Amino acid sequence: MSYLRTASLILMSGFFGVAGVNHFLNPEVYLTMMPPYLPWPELLNYISGAAEVAGAVGILVPQLRRMAGWGLIALLVAVFPANVHLALNGWEAYDLPGWVLWARLPLQAVFIAWVYWTCLAKGGRREG
Numbered sequence: 107m108s109y110l111r112t113a114s115l116i117l118m119s120g121f122f123g124v125a126g127v128n129h130f131l132n133p134e135v136y137l138t139m140m141p142p143y144l145p146w147p148e149l150l151n152y153i154s155g156a157a158e159v160a161g162a163v164g165i166l167v168p169q170l171r172r173m174a175g176w177g178l179i180a181l182l183v184a185v186f187p188a189n190v191h192l193a194l195n196g197w198e199a200y201d202l203p204g205w206v207l208w209a210r211l212p213l214q215a216v217f218i219a220w221v222y223w224t225c226l227a228k229g230g231r232r233e234g
Contacts, residue, residue, distance in 0.1 A: 114224045115165055122178065123162035129155025138200075141191040157181050165225050175225025182218050189214060 129136055133151050140147040157177065164174025192200075193207040200207070 111224060114220070115171075118220065118224055119162045119166050121162075122158045122165075126155045126158030126160075126162060129158070138196060139188045139192045141187060144188075154181060154185060171225050175221050178221045178225070179218050182214055182221070186211075186214050 129151050133148065136151045136154070137147050140150065144150060158181065161174045161178040161181065164170040164177070167174075189207075189211055193204070193211060196207070
């Protein structure tokens with residue numbers, strides 16, 4: 107495995123691990139992002155946090171990397187509506203200019219590509 111891909115795995119694991127744990131430490135941040143049409147926002151917050159932590163651990167285990175990569179991509183797709191909801195409705199709650207929240211929407215595609223390249227593309231799947 108290349109040094110770049112190894113560094114990417116470590117960085118990605120740290121990113122998703124910290125974000126996942128933050129769902130439990132600071133749930134109010136994520137609850138304000140939740141669209142009102144979703145039921146059980148607290149439960150969904152904890153599920154998404156646990157999924158991020160599981161993905162962070164899974165990508166470091168070569169035998170689990172492929173499954174973790176697909177799981178993280180599915181999670182990134184699943185939370186996209188919450189990011190759109192935040193861009194449409196929530197920028198005042200964060201005391202940020204609206205353009206900042208709109209600018210982060212394309213980053214979801216960047217994160218998906220990063221997970222794909224690191225965990226699923228040839229060379230990232232089973233190599234340790």
